Amino acid sequence: MSIDSVIAERWFDWQNACDAWGFEIDPEPTAESLTEVAPGVVEFSASSGAIVDGNTVNLRIDVEELWQEGPDPYENVSLERHGCHAAVIKWHLQVGDCGTAESAERLEVVPPDPNHLHIHRHPFGEPNYVKERNTLSVPDGWLAHLNRILGGAFEG
Secondary structure, eight states: OOHHHHHHHHHHHHHHHHHHHTOEESSOOOHHHHHTSOTTEEEEEEEEEEEETTEEEEEEEEEEEEEEESOOTTOOGGGEETTEEEEEEEEEEEESSSOOGGGEEEEEEOOOBTTBOSEEEEOTTSOTTOOEEOOOOOHHHHHHHHHHHTTSTTOO
């Protein structure tokens, strides 16, 4: 498959996951807007409302993915799809409008170095410097995880 096929598949996965869990991608991608995105990139924001700890809050997801042709140079097969690999991934959920690290959950894939885990999460409720080793899940799996840690806030 080509990088374009992988990106089309990623868009399809994200669109289905957001629809299933009640998130609205804004602006909604169109064939025209997708041609304006750099090759190998999936990037969007989505939002929803939810009840967290008895309060109505805004939820915002920001997604950035950069896919490149070839195998993952760090030999992480879970980051490979159809002859391409995820070079960088940043999935970010912000709960509420305060914008603090403690009110966010993030999953990131970055080039490994001694001070930064290759695939890690910044757990909800923790300061930014807290990083936990993790694996990359499918978009729907990540949203299901977020729903669990938020106590079923956005049942799909």
